[in-house]
Amino acid sequence: MTSTDISPPSMNTARLLEFQDNRLLIDLCGAYDAHLAAIEKTLGVQIVRRGNQLSLIGDDDATARAETVLNALYARLEGGRTVEPADVESMLRMGDSAAGTGVRAGDQIEMPILDGIEIQTRKKRVEPRTAAQKDYVQSLFDNELAFGIGPAGTGKTYLAVAVGVSMFIGGHVDKIILSRPAVEAGEKLGYLPGDMKDKVDPYMQPLYDALNDFLPGKQLAKLLEDKKIEIAPLAFMRGRTLSNAFVVLDEAQNATSMQMKMFLTRLGEGSRMVITGDRTQIDLPRGVPSGLQDAERLLKTIPKISFNYFTSKDVVRHPLVAAIIEAYEADTGHS
Known part of the structure; x- marks a missing residue:
């Protein structure tokens, strides 16, 4: 050129x-x-x-x-x-x-291309798009327990599910377990019709959406039927030991402190666990502390647990999403 x-x-x-x-x-x-x-x-x-x-x-x-x-x-x-x-x-x-660093016209601006980290799934190759995402993906491969904390649209859950699918395909884990607290986002939906699966699936839909991006439909259906991939509310994790599994807890800001402790202590031999959440979108009742904030405070000094943080600059959805997040962050003192 x-x-x-x-x-x-x-x-x-x-x-x-x-x-x-x-x-x-x-x-x-x-x-x-x-x-x-x-x-x-x-x-x-x-x-x-x-x-x-x-x-x-x-x-x-x-x-x-x-x-x-x-x-x-x-x-x-x-x-x-x-x-x-x-x-x-x-x-x-x-x-x-x-x-913003004093670059003059004609100077060569160093713009990193994030080589070296790619996630291969059955349907597509996924790669981190920002430096924070690159560090996050690397930490998912390097650590048995990793946290991804930041605003919506930064790829926290999407990349975690992609890594889980990649490790499952590669034979590094025997199953994938995806979980979320079944907490309504600021509104009461009332009683939902159907059996237990029908009732909880609306809360789990974002996890299904991510899986559909990485696995062919028939293969995904078979893996769900064989329970090689499980999608379940956080409450269903009690009493289990999750061995040789890749486990993701999404929307962790809506887990209570007791739920978070319960979930973290499910970690078994050969497993990896990823906790994702956004501290600005807590939907717990007033006065109930967020388990994500407690975990962040208590576990920061423990070796081999990584904490990865995202900002509006890491948003990879529509450019307006980043602008919306920045506007709300700037107005935090007025709420």
Whole structure:
């Protein structure tokens, strides 16, 4: 890929980028040039595509940052990886961080491509998109007990389930157990119809959604039928010893202190346990302390237990989710 500055110094910069592989350029631009549109909107530049060239028009700082983002994404494609909207958003956030450190137009901005960690499942290859996610995934492989704490949309549960599926496929564990407290999110749903499974499944649906992303439907149904994969409310964990299993407790901020202690002491030989939660979304009755906060306070100094933290910068859902989280964080003093 080559870059040429074709503008006079007094005018907006017009940088001309040339890409050798037209097929990779198509992926770089995205469906209906959606990736280019996202870069244009975020950085305030205009990107004009002609053949295998992209012309970047805007002020010097903005076009330099746009060039760096496009270079990083193209290098990702050359390395055999895909580029999705979340990857573009992640690169743009990294570029914003770099821009705040005194980077001048034309300087090379170091934008990390998170090589070395990939999670292989039956349906797709998953990789962390931010530095915090990379550290989190690494800790899931390295530690028997790991916590992932942060706001919604940061991939805490999704990555934990992906690692669990990968370890199950690789024969490192014999089963996957996914659990959540069956606590309503701030509203009373009343009595739900059906048998016990019908009653608890609505609470467990996000876990089913994650599994469906990683395993073919028929295989997932068979594994659920054979109880190689179990999805159950936290209350169902009492009295069990979970050996040779990959165990995930999701929405752990809604577990009471007694429930958390009960769950943590289920850890058996050959098992790994992941606890995920968001301290800002506690739905327990007023005055009932969160088991996640207690566990964080009590277990911080114990070796081989990792605590991994996420912020709005790690959100990989729609870009608006990060903005919403930041707005609520800024207003915490007024609630």
